[in-house]
Amino acid sequence: MEVIKIATAGSVDDGKSTLIGRILYDTKSLTTDKLEAIEKTSKQRGYDYLDFSLATDGLVAEREQGITIDVAHIYFSTAKKSYIIADTPGHVEYTRNMVTGASTSQASIILIDARKGVIEQTNRHFFINNLLRIKDVVVAINKMDLVDYSEDIYNKIKADFTELMSKRDYQDQKITFIPVSALKGDNVVNKSQKMPWYKGQSLLEHFEQLDKADIYNVGTPRFPVQYVIRPKTEEFHDFRGYAGKIYGGELSVGDDILVLPSKTRSKIKDIYFYDQKYQTASRRSSVTITLENDINVSRGDMIVKDGDLPTIDKEFTANVCWMDSKQLVPGAKYVVQHGINKVLGRVERINHKIHPDYSGIEKNVTELGVNDIASVTFKLNKPIFYDQFKNHRTNGSFILIDTQSNNTVGAGFIQ
């Protein structure tokens, strides 16, 4: 089984860090020295319980403010699977961090405080999860211990959230509701004795039973050429290999292929992984491919199966999450990095801003500020080879790079 990456989203004080700490504790992933450090600090602060959030809130600024600022990665494994949790902050000013964390995740946890129910922030967390097309979402209704483990409260929150679900764009997203208490450990790793009315799985049990098909949307194979390998040694005198990672599906020896943008036809001769040859290589393999014909292929070109072309265009419209304090305005130019391919792009127009709480869109927008999400049309100086994000998560996304600061200033999902 591959590594499953789970994004977490919650509001301030929803107990997200406590939940993660609890998972680590109950799966015995906290080592003695880390546990001792938590015990020591909890005692120093005069708590009569173990503050598991200390296990994850890593930076000094966070410990001072008691909140999570950046995306932190936490690792643990069970006998069955390996997990990475991307712990992202929940406040509105950290929307970009949430988008970042969600972009590399296959599953997610949305935390709701049982005392507060579905709030404005919950809408946004769900919106981002849905925008990024995360296939498996768990809505963890936390702090059940503070509402007497009430089934009525759980049902009310579930009903409120279900109402929200009708507004989502990605309808096939699987959503599971689980009542938990991170502090007391109910339904996190172990099933709770206090909620006999809940017949479902604990949070970890849920992730443990997920299959590849539950978390991956497998698109058609795309092979962007990352690096051309030419050893020029006696043994490999004429070797010309195209190194890259396969996105979606699989490629096999003998496949008829097209090289973009030239649309030159060829066949796959060999697929190497290190010094071994393989008949077939599947998605996410970093392989080296050789072709039957001696044709000119360079970095940024894309190898695809003949008859299965992506869109080749100098213009596209995408949902953009803006991440920079300097505004995005029509006419501005950015480097568009689509996979490993970089082109220059100009903002043609901002079509509309999307309120990330499902409250609708705003037209006649002249600029985008940090954390804004909007539909934007770009024109490029060279065509790229893309798929719609809904059909291909990797070949349908891109980042925007500021031409002066070189910083990553936005992310986009092609429509």
Next chain:
Amino acid sequence: MNKDTSHINSLENEAIYIIREVAAQFEKPVLLFSGGKDSITLVRLAVKAFYPAKIPFPLMHIDTGHNFPETIEFRDRLVKELGLELIVRNVQDSIDEGKVKEESGRYASRNQLQTTTLLDAIEEFKFDACIGGARRDEEKARAKERIFSVRDDFGQWDEKKQRPELFDMLNGQINLGQNVRVFPISNWTELDVWSYIEQENIEIPSIYFAHTRKVFLRDGMIWSAEDEVVYRDDNEQVIEELVRFRTVGDMSCTAAVLSDATTISKVVEEIRESTISERGARIDDKRSEAAMEKRKQQGYF
């Protein structure tokens, strides 16, 4: 035969992708090699990434002068076998030039002094990308580190200005004077590294395996008494124990663990059952809760 995507292989595929991006996006990359298991793993991954061509960048070792002799021997042999270029820069030179001052006392270590030597070497060779074996699971501040981590002219890490990293798109564009630290095994855990070493049958220095060593105890940790590098009080008694090293850094800050693991598979088993974290044996992290974050801001790896 199909390329499978088991847990360890998916990490391997990710690391190879990252290493290839470094070779493609930068003009003068270098692989920082310490002789420890993580950097040995990196070399293996780099070999795989470019086969049948050679690794298209040199290795660089910042030598504290306090390395385990086994590590240096191993380093030289590996470089020769793979036909790679090795650059060595010495902390001793930085001390002799008066750029840094040797620490003194019980906890004296050259670990922190490495930073100056490293930054000078980056400047000297105009390296724009340094590949390192740091992992996010090692320490809390490292949990937020990027895969491409941009450093300013002073080699410093500003955790508030980190670039977002989305999907697997790596933005290696930098301004003049900046350089990037690259961490291809960011998402590996200590156990993953050991499992990979076992799976690939990678050779590692002998000090990682159980051996009899003269040691002394301090603060509940086991220190090597075989070299003069580690400061020892007269009342700290030397005993012989069966130990191995779990992490191999500067001798002055690397403690041993009791172990009878003489083979890789026994080491893997030991790590799997271990209840102490890897950096628990690194005294430099115990100086304060925020020790690592502070060192990183100063340019430490």
